[in-house]
Amino acid sequence: FSSGRLLAGGTGPLYVKLRRTLEDAVKVGTLKHGDALPPERDIAEYAAVSRVTVRKAIDDLVAEGVLVRRHGSGTFVAKPVSKVEQRLSQLTSFTEDMARRGMTARSEWLHKGVHTPSPDEMMILGLAAGTKVSRLSRLRIADDQPLAIEHASVSGEFLPDPSTVTSSLYAELEKRQVRPVRAVQRISATNMKEVDAGLLGVPVGAAGLSIERISYLGSGRAVEFTRSLYRGDAYDFVAELTIGA
Numbered sequence: 683f684s685s686g687r688l689l690a691g692g693t694g695p696l697y698v699k700l701r702r703t704l705e706d707a708v709k710v711g712t713l714k715h716g717d718a719l720p721p722e723r724d725i726a727e728y729a730a731v732s733r734v735t736v737r738k739a740i741d742d743l744v745a746e747g748v749l750v751r752r753h754g755s756g757t758f759v760a761k762p763v764s765k766v767e768q769r770l771s772q773l774t775s776f777t778e779d780m781a782r783r784g785m786t787a788r789s790e791w792l793h794k795g796v797h798t799p800s801p802d803e804m805m806i807l808g809l810a811a812g813t814k815v816s817r818l819s820r821l822r823i824a825d826d827q828p829l830a831i832e833h834a835s836v837s838g839e840f841l842p843d844p845s846t847v848t849s850s851l852y853a854e855l856e857k858r859q860v861r862p863v864r865a866v867q868r869i870s871a872t873n874m875k876e877v878d879a880g881l882l883g884v885p886v887g888a889a890g891l892s893i894e895r896i897s898y899l900g901s902g903r904a905v906e907f908t909r910s911l912y913r914g915d916a917y918d919f920v921a922e923l924t925i926g927a
């Protein structure tokens with residue numbers, strides 16, 4: 683067989699033709715969203731090109747977000763993400779936000795533990811010396827689509843044992859009668875670093891929204907300090923504006 687068998691027509695280097703062939707396969711549905719790509723060596727053999735050519739074509743498609751590499755499990759066709767529109771003025775939880783859209787929220791736990799607070803946590807949460815903080819890190823998923831990574835620190839006084847949180851942090855705080863009623867939130871732009879990009883299934887360097895929330899009880903005591911990283915392609919934050927007095 684000649685080199686480049688079964689590749690898309692047109693001019694250009696072999697890896698560009700292979701990239702186009704793979705893109706076409708996704709467009710016409712031969713390769714479906716979520717499908718695993720065959721191993722590089724099989725693609726190389728099938729298309730009669732070198733593995734270097736296959737690697738280059740796949741690298742390009744990963745950088746474009748058409749394919750995603752998952753460490754240890756291979757390369758997959760990326761799923762198109764449906765955008766979530768989030769109102770900025772309401773103090774809601776991730777679980778509630780997703781339920782309102784008819785989506786099912788779940789989390790993968792990255793960490794759960796009781797710690798001696800860092801100086802930042804002590805200041806932000808107003809913790810006295812000798813008190814503890816509960817830390818909860820989760821990958822937040824809606825309908826099987828990873829949307830955000832959240833690292834929450836909650837004063838040990840309000841949540842002494844983070845293992846009591848099964849799915850929703852706010853539901854657990856509500857049960858303990860310490861659900862926050864007010865919050866301050868800061869949103870800034872960021873680019874995804876390798877580990878976060880891997881967890882969220884987006885290319886390294888993809889746009890992200892970094893969100894910090896400090897939430898308070900009616901009494902003014904801080905309950906929660908959460909740092910979140912949302913997929914930039916999955917979230918629109920919407921605020922209603924009124925003319926200032």
Ligand code: GLP
Binds near residue numbers: 851853895
């Ligand atoms: C949002 C907020 C977090 C908050 C979380 C609680 O995602 N950004 O600050 O901790 O909601 O969500 P849940 O109750 O689903 O755990």
